[in-house]
Amino acid sequence: MALPPHIAGGTGSAPSRTPVYALVGNPNCGKSTLFNALTGLKQKVGNYPGVTVEKKIGTAYSQHGQPITVIDLPGAYSLAARSPDEAVTRDVLLGRRADTPQPDRILCIVDAANLERNLYLVHQILDLGRPVILVVNMMDVAIKAGLEIRIDRLEHELGIPVIACEAVNGRGVIDLKLAMSRADLPLSRHAWDIPAPIAKAVAELQASLTASDGKPPLIARAEALLLLTDQDSVRVAGSTPLSSRTAELLRGWQQRWEGEGTDWASSLVNSRYEAIGRIASAAVTQAGAAGPTLSDKIDRFATHPVWGWLTLGVLMTLLFLSIFTLAEYPMNLIDGAVAALADGVKANMAEGDFRDLITDGAIAGVGGVIIFLPQILILFFFIGLLESTGYMARAAFIMDRLMSRVGLNGKSFIPLLSSYACAIPGIMATRTIEDQKDRLVTILIAPLMSCSARLPVYLLMIAALVPGEQVPLLTKVGIMLLMYALGTFGAFGFAWLFKRTLLKGEPPLMIMELPPYRLPGLKDVMLQMFERGWLFLRRAGTVILGISIVLWFLAAYPKAPDGATAQQQLAQSFAGRAGHLLEPAIKPLGFDWQIGIGLISSFAAREVFVSTMGVVFNAEAEGDDTAPLRQALLAAKWPDGRALFTPLVCFTLMVFYVFAMQCVSTVAIVRRETNSWKWPLFQIGYLTGTAWILSLVVYQGGRALGF
Amino acid sequence: MSSQFQTIAALVVVALAVTWLVARAVRKRRQPGCGGDCGCPSRELKR
Structure with missing residues (x-):
C-alpha cells in the first residue's frame, strides 16, 4: 500500500517536555472512564452520550513514573463540529486554542461494537500526522454481540499501536500505559485517495x-x-x-x-x-447472523409509547418511596444529634449572644439542612444507577416524543436531566446543542427542573403538611411526584411558548444513540453518590453556615428593649424589617413576613430557606429545649392566632419554589453562557413572576374551595 | 464568659462570616460558576 504523500515514514519521537495526550472519541465510548482509570481522578461518567462538555486535564504516570498530561475532550463523531462542545475538541486538536497546549500525541478511543462508525473520527485524526494510539474499548460488549475484532489486522492496516481494552474493568489499561510510555511512537501508514x-x-x-x-x-x-x-x-x-x-x-x-x-x-x-x-x-x-440483543428486547418495552411511560412512572415512584422510607431512620438520628448538640451547648454555656449565635444561628441553620443528607444520598444513588445502566438514554427517547411536540430539541434532554441534580451543570451541558435558539430555550427552562437544593424545601413542607400526625407515605410520594412533574411540564410549557414567540424555529430531529444496557458500575455509582453527598455537606459547612451566622445577626439586632418577647425581638430586627417590607407582596399568597425572610435569604440558594426557618423559628422559641423544626413551624401563628403553616400554605410554598428563580449561582452561569445580562434578567423576571402568579392561584383557589 | 464578652465574640464571628461571604461573591464575579459546589468540574480537573 502506498503511503500518502503528506506522511513521511518514521516515528513521532518523544517530546522534550511532559508529553500531552489528548483523549478523543465518539460520544459514550468510554473516554471519561478511561481518563479516570489513567489519572485516578473522579470525572463524572455515565452510560449516555454528552456527559463531558468541557475539556478536562489530568496527570497519568508512565511505567517509569514520568508524568504524562492527559486531556479528556468532549465526544465528537467527526472533526466537523456541529455544536460548541465538539468545537472544543476540534480546536484543541487543531491547535486553535491559546489556553491549551496542542497535544503531542493522541489517544483515540473507539467502541469495539461500533468500530466502523467510530473509525471516521479516527481517520480524520490520523490526517493530523501526530502519533496516535488506538484504544478499542468495550471489547466485552463486542464479543457478546458476536463480533471478532482482529487487533493485529487493525494495527497492520493503520500502522499505529492498537490496544484492546475494557476501561470499566481496568483491563488493557496497563498495556495502554506501556504504549503511552514509549519514547517513539510510529506515525500512521493509513492511505486514502483524495479525488x-x-x-x-x-x-x-x-x-x-x-x-x-x-x-x-x-x-x-x-x-x-x-x-x-x-x-x-x-x-x-x-x-x-x-x-x-x-x-x-x-x-x-x-x-x-x-x-x-x-x-x-x-x-x-x-x-x-x-x-x-x-x-x-x-x-x-x-460470527453468525446478528439477531436482536437483550438490549433490543428490553427496549421493545422500555421505549414503547405506553409501557415506556409506565416504566418511567414506576421507576420515579420507587425512587421517591425509597427516599421517604430508607432515609427515615438516619434522618431521625441526625435530628436527635443536632438537638442534643444544641441542648448540650445551652447547658454548658452561660446565656449570651455567643451562645445564641452557636445554637440559634449555626446549629439551627446548618442542622436544619444536613438532616436531609440521607435523602440526597438516596436520590443520587438511584440517579447513578439509572445513568450507569443506560436507562437514562431510554428516558430521553421517551421524553423526546413529548419534547419535539413543544418544539424542544431532543438534545435538550440531557441538560434538563442534569438540571435535576443542579441547574449549573445542566446549563453547561447545553453546549451539546447546535442550534443557538434551541440552546437558549433550554437554558431558560433548565432551572424549572427540581434540583437537589429544592429537595430540603419540599421535604420540610411535606413534613409540616399535616399538623399533629404523620403524613401518609403515599401522600408524600404523590406530592413529591407532583412537584417534579409540575416543574418538568412547566418547563415544556414555557419551551412551547418561547419557540412560538421569542425564539422561533423548527426543532431538528434528534439522532441519539441508545447505548446497550449494562450492569451498573457500583463503584462509579457509589463514588458519584458520595461526591454529591460531600458537596452537599461542604455547602452546609461553608455557605449555609456563613449565611446562618449573618442571618442570626440580622434576626438578633438591633436589640429590642428589655422584657420584649422573642417574637417582638424578631419583628423589630433587621431581618424582621426586611420581611415586613416584603409582606404586602406575599400576603396574598398566604405568606407572612417570617416566611418573607426565608424567601429573601434563599435567593442565595434554595436550601437556605430551610436554614432560615431554623434560625427564625429557633430564635423565636422560648425556653432552653431545642424542638424539631417541623414542630416549630406547626406552632407558628399569625398575630390573630391562626396557624401560619397550614397544609395549603405549605403546598403553595412548594409551588412557589418549583418556579421561582432562587439561585444566584444559576444567574451567574446563565450570564456566562449567554454572554449577556439580558437573558438572566429575563429569566429571573419570568420565573419569579410565574411563581408569584401560580402561588396566588393555588392559595386563593384553595381558600375558595375551603382548604 | 461574661455577657459583654459573648456579644463581642459573636460580633467578631459575624464580621468574619460577612467578610468571607463578600470575598467569595467577588471571586465569583471574576470567575462565575458554582465553584464546584454543584458537581461541575473542579479546578483540579478544569484548567
Missing part, C-alpha cells in the same frame, strides 16, 4: 494555512480537508479565526464548485468512508 479535482484545492489551502495562519504543514492539510468538507462553521470563544487570505481562498473554491454544480465535499466524505469500510471489513468479522 484528484479536490487535491489542488487542498494543496492551495494547506499552503495558505501554513504561510498565513502559521500552522504546521500536516495540521494545515487536515484543516484544509475539514474546511473544504465542512461546514466547519461552529466557532466558540477561544477559537482563533482564519486569516483573511485563507478565508478568501476558501470562499473562492466553494464558489467555483457551486458554479460547476459538483459536490466535491460529499465526494471527499465518501472517499473517506470507502477507505474506512475497507479497514473495517478486514478487521471485523461477525
